Amino acid sequence: MLIRKFLFVLLVFSLLSCKPNFKTTSHSPKENLISQIKYLINDPVLANAQIGIFIESISDNSVLFKQDEYKLFVPASNQKLYTTAVALEKLGADYKYETRFFTTGEIQDSSLNGDLFVVGRGDPSISGRFKEKDILAHFKDWADSLKAKGINTINGALIGNDTFFKGHKLGYGWNWDDEPYWYSAQIGALSFNENCIDLEITPGEKEGELIKVKTNPITDYVIIENNAITAAKDSLSTLSIGRARGKNRIEIKGRLPFASSLEKKSITIEKPALWFLDTFIKVLNEQGIEVKNGYKLNTARVDFETNKKALFTHFSPEMSELVKVVNKGSHNFYAEQVFKTLGAEIKKKGTAKESSKVIMDWLNSNAVTDAHAIIVDGSGLSRMNLVSPYSTATLLKEMYHSENFEPFYYSLPIAGVDGTLKRRMKNSVAQNVVRAKTGYVRYMRSLSGYTKDRSGNDYLFVIMLNYYSVPTAYVNKLQDKIAILLTEFNPQKN
Known part of the structure; x- marks a missing residue:
């Protein structure tokens, strides 16, 4: 069985080496390009896959290739193109998140005689x-801001409010078994450390000892149940890390070989707004600010800031910087926070339903009908999202002509250079030329973005494959090969 699998993998990589190698005919350059793409996608091992492609020359608005461009596909993280494009268009590249601090009391003799309120808005x-x-x-900076106002004691409570976002903390259609892992972090208007706790894991001093686990930050908000053992140096790791569903109890099991290198993991937090407050109050105490009455979460949704005195406001980096985190690293938590912000700011209701409407309104205004896109989350983690190659191509074209094209374009991974394309298309003509967003959930792979041909003409491309049974590495090579063909394309060649 292993030999058969090895031979199959060897076969697919030999069929799809990184550099295209096709016999061309005396047809026109465009006809040759079409023929080469058809050769790739008509591979018998892809017969059971759904393949949608749309390639257009932006320079002259001519379509070079299309296949099933109006059919719906699961986009995976190509969904982030929709979230970031609409965020730049509707909120602006200079949009900044605000975290607001208020009080109901007066400052007297180094004491705040009242509660300290922190209002999250999704940063x-x-x-x-x-x-x-x-x-x-x-948190240290905010402690300094309080001290600068003469506050060393708070004769009240630290009260958080996270009602800017509403609805479920997880996206519609997300898998329950993904919940412990960083890419499935809970969504919240009051969030800290991307709603994860960071773990550093090393073997014990000798075989048979428990492994060592350090958390960042050091906290008692999370319970670590460490039952993992240090194993022999030449053994295989069976380390397993998870979180009990609905609880902040991290369970570590299995065996870690002696002398293994440091492992870093991020595990999600349950009830992240309380995690925010728990950590913040500890930092305040460490920085010399005593909070007399602990912390709590306020769930009031109407006029929460009324009759309160503003102390200061913290501003996030601009949206142009945040979308780089979303697209280059394909960061789900950032994508979902931005997604919920669309509904909260534009529709005045921070739910996934209203956020989806904001994106669909924008698509509708650009001639993409409801039949060509179904949006349920911001990251693409849900398999309930469905989009057509045509709708993604329309998005790419509209952004190309937008005043927000620069921050959008610079947020995309660069082939062979950074982000999720760092190891793809290396040492090819596409390296440092192709900028595109990847997308992956099991059996679904997308690649959509921009490139230039040898004559300097600009192109957009959308390549979506669903329900393939070959290794994903095979699909990656196929997508890369099409992008390389397009970058090598010379429409003037006789």
Whole structure:
């Protein structure tokens, strides 16, 4: 069985080496390109797959190739193109998230005689990502801001409000068994460290000892149940890390070989707004600010800020920076936070349903009907999303002509250079030329973006495969080969 699998993998890689190698005829360059693409996608091993493609020259608006462009496909993380494009168009590249601080009391003799309120509005960046990996940096900065106002004691409680977003903390159609893992973090208007706790795992000092686990931050909000054993140096790792459903109890099992290198994992948090407050109040205490009455979460949704005095407001990086996190690294949590923000800001209701309407309204205004796109989340983790190659191509074309094209374009991974394309199309003409968004959930693979041909003409392309049974590496090579063909294309060649 292993030999057969090895021979199959060897076969598919030999069929799809990175550099295209086709015999061409005396037909026109466009006809040759079409013939080469058809040769690739008509491979018998893809007979059971659904393949949708749309390739257009933006320079002259001519369609070079299309197949099943109006059929619906599961886009996977190509969904992030929709989220980021509409966020740039509707919120603006200079949009910043606000985290607002209020009080009902007065400051007297270094004491705040009242409660401290923190109102979240969906900022995904309250972490170490923009703070040199110091995940507590924002909380320390806020402690400094309170001290600057003469506050060393809070004679009240720390009260959080996360009602800017409404509805479920997970996306519609997400898999329950993904819940512990960073790519399935809960969504929330008051979020910290991308709603995950970071683990550093190393073997014990000798065989038979429990492995060592460090958390960042150090916290008692999460319980670590470590039952994993240090195994022999030449053994295989059977390490398993999960989280009990609905609980902040992380379960570590299995065996980790002695002398294994450091492993870093991020595990999701249950009730992330409380995690935010729990960590913040501890940092306040460490920074010399005593909070007398602990913390709690306020669920009031109407006029929460009324009759309160503003203390200060924290601003996130601009949307033009946040969409880079979404697209280059294909970051689901950032995508979902931005997605929910669309509904909260544009429709004044931060639900997935209203956020979907914002995207569909934009698509409708650009001649994409409801028949060509069904949007249920912002990241593409749900298999309930359905889009057509035509709708994605229309999005790419509209963004190309938009004033927000630059931040959108620069958010996309660069072939052979960075993001999810860092290891693809290396040492080919497409390296550093193709900019495109990948998408993957099991048996679904997408690649959509832009490239230039040898004459400097601009193209958009959408390549979607669903329900294939070959290894995903095979599909990657096929998509790469089409992108390389397009980048090598010379429409003037006789």
